[in-house]
Amino acid sequence: MDSRRATLVGRGLLLCILAVQAVLSLRLKGTAFQDEALYIGAGHHELANLRDGTPLPVDFAGYFSGHPKLYPVLAALVDDRFGLTGVRLVSLGCMLAATALLYATAHRLFNARAALGAAALFSVVQSTVFLGNFATYDALAIFLLALAFWLVVRTDRAHPLAVLLAAFPIALACAVKYASGLYVPTLLAAAALTAFPHRVPRGLARGLLLGAGTAGLLAAGYMLSGPLGGISGTTTNRAHGGDDALKMLQHSASWGGLLFLAALGGTLAYTARARMGEMPWVGGGEPGAARRFTLGMVLTGTALLAPAYQIHLQTEVSLFKHVGFGLLFAAPMAGLGLVRLIGPHFRHPQLGIILYVLTLTFGMVQAHQQYSFADSTQVNAYLRTIVDRKGQYLVEEQEVPAYYLRDVTAWTQWQNTYTFSYKSRAGKQLDGPEAYAAAVRDAHFDAIVLHGGVTPETNAAVRKALRGNDRYRLGGVFPFTTSAGEGAYRVWVKR
Structure with a gap:
């Protein structure tokens, strides 16, 4: 009772x-x-x-x-x-x-x-x-x-x-x-x-x-x-x-x-x-x-x-x-x-x-x-040394660095890999993977951070545009481990 x-x-x-x-x-x-x-x-x-x-x-x-x-x-x-x-x-x-x-x-x-x-x-x-x-x-x-x-x-x-x-x-x-x-x-x-x-x-x-x-x-x-x-x-x-x-x-x-x-x-x-x-x-x-x-x-x-x-x-x-x-x-x-x-x-x-x-x-x-997320501690620490309030940055999950680095950057400086429109230097208006590739070829972004798996088509287009591109250098590779396996953040910085 x-x-x-x-x-x-x-x-x-x-x-x-x-x-x-x-x-x-x-x-x-x-x-x-x-x-x-x-x-x-x-x-x-x-x-x-x-x-x-x-x-x-x-x-x-x-x-x-x-x-x-x-x-x-x-x-x-x-x-x-x-x-x-x-x-x-x-x-x-x-x-x-x-x-x-x-x-x-x-x-x-x-x-x-x-x-x-x-x-x-x-x-x-x-x-x-x-x-x-x-x-x-x-x-x-x-x-x-x-x-x-x-x-x-x-x-x-x-x-x-x-x-x-x-x-x-x-x-x-x-x-x-x-x-x-x-x-x-x-x-x-x-x-x-x-x-x-x-x-x-x-x-x-x-x-x-x-x-x-x-x-x-x-x-x-x-x-x-x-x-x-x-x-x-x-x-x-x-x-x-x-x-x-x-x-x-x-x-x-x-x-x-x-x-x-x-x-x-x-x-x-x-x-x-x-x-x-x-x-x-x-x-x-x-x-x-x-x-x-x-x-x-x-x-x-x-x-x-x-x-x-x-x-x-x-x-x-x-x-x-x-x-x-x-x-x-x-x-x-x-x-x-x-x-x-x-x-x-x-x-x-x-x-x-x-x-x-x-x-x-x-x-x-x-x-x-x-709950097995990619650990962004190292890559955020590295980005803090290269970002400012003037650049444009392409990141697969841009919300994470935008949150951690909000004291040194603005929200609008971060571009994700989901949707993007870009007018190339040739004057052509582009959308989707083609827009990302053209922006990379034109060195529109001051830094690019990829780790794969979020947007495969965009990821492939950006990597292809980076291949042989002397406007960018690989600034660092930061490995991480999740329940899905091992991976790494790769950061390209404009020369």
């Missing part, structure tokens, strides 16, 4: 779970990844724009997948005082808070044992571990969704208007990361289904009120924020890729399959029986089998939304992070599945231990593999 002693034991175990999660995240080490450097660097420009009206170097709102004046500004404020480590610790705090809120949500839905199971499994999947030490807006968005989920469940027996409290974190989550909107229907359905013991009309009213409140806040925010082209380009009308659907499905299964299977088992067990036989003394009614099944399937099925959407887009970019959003909602059912697997009176504890250890092992190994 939920006595004071049981509550204290449960919270103590939750602290242990959070400690394990923190250790798993903090063991990941590396210099800034491209996305981290992009958002923090952009945040400094957005912050300067807010403070004194300094013009932005580019329209970040036109291609960011979240509002550039929310997370990037927060990240820049923290970076000014505590550096990249501080910004990553903000992400860790968000993920730890999300796990704690998940515990509270599952406790309200089921019981303390299911809540501990949900928190334990969610805390060690690779997306949770990875995002706990990754300075992007994903962790903040997950925290806000977890807060909204908790508010929806916490107000289940309150007046229907109380559910509007969840509208604020939902709307903010959608603004921080536009893809968070994919999970709004789940929250609306949860608002309706968790309204027990109220009748169906009152539950539907909760869902409609939450939907209307969220829509109103989003509409007001959109009107005040101005044009946000990134919503279309990165979310609602994202360009399709060419990644294999079966491969993405296999990867998604490896990243969250164990938790999903546990959630599916929890849904079936919850539908068959609301409570285990070890708790016959618990009073009060329970939702009917139809409502229990619907709630379980809605929460469990949410884990499939991100893989299904990206399979539709045929792109695996960031899928390893996005699966974590759906697993947050499936976790309560997974916790219940873990409890039912163990059985009443801890009949089969070894089964629960095996499930947790497997999830932990996969999550720890996968997070380490995903």
Whole structure:
């Protein structure tokens, strides 16, 4: 029973779970990844724009997948005082808070044992571990969704208007990361289904009120924020890729399959029986089998939304992070599945231990593999000796040196290898690989940094233009090792 002693034991175990999660995240080490450097660097420009009206170097709102004046500004404020480590610790705090809120949500839905199971499994999947030490807006968005989920469940027996409290974190989550909107229907359905013991009309009213409140806040925010082209380009009308659907499905299964299977088992067990036989003394009614099944399937099925959407887009970019959003909602059912697997009176504890250890092992190994970035320490140190505020620099992932060397260069001096237009000295307007090759032949760039693998066509065109080009010399080679193997930054400097 939920006595004071049981509550204290449960919270103590939750602290242990959070400690394990923190250790798993903090063991990941590396210099800034491209996305981290992009958002923090952009945040400094957005912050300067807010403070004194300094013009932005580019329209970040036109291609960011979240509002550039929310997370990037927060990240820049923290970076000014505590550096990249501080910004990553903000992400860790968000993920730890999300796990704690998940515990509270599952406790309200089921019981303390299911809540501990949900928190334990969610805390060690690779997306949770990875995002706990990754300075992007994903962790903040997950925290806000977890807060909204908790508010929806916490107000289940309150007046229907109380559910509007969840509208604020939902709307903010959608603004921080536009893809968070994919999970709004789940929250609306949860608002309706968790309204027990109220009748169906009152539950539907909760869902409609939450939907209307969220829509109103989003509409007001959109009107005040101005044009946000990134919503279309990165979310609602994202360009399709060419990644294999079966491969993405296999990867998604490896990243969250164990938790999903546990959630599916929890849904079936919850539908068959609301409570285990070890708790016959618990009073009060329970939702009917139809409502229990619907709630379980809605929460469990949410884990499939991100893989299904990206399979539709045929792109695996960031899928390893996005699966974590759906697993947050499936976790309560997974916790219940873990409890039912163990059985009443801890009949089969070894089964629960095996499930947790497997999830932990996969999550720890996968997070380490995903976090294996190219170490840019040496190449950034070398670039600092050759750059100034006058040159033009071509770098495959230009956001990284632009962030680390922002005190001696401007954002617009760095050119990436994705898109480029150039008018050659012969007067011909060029785009794509031909533009890069012509610019190299004309010695347009003062330094060129390549390491291969990001944009193969551009890389090949630039290397071909450098071959036999006496306008450039190879200034240095800086090796690195990642989970994909060994590589090296090669820096060419204009003579």
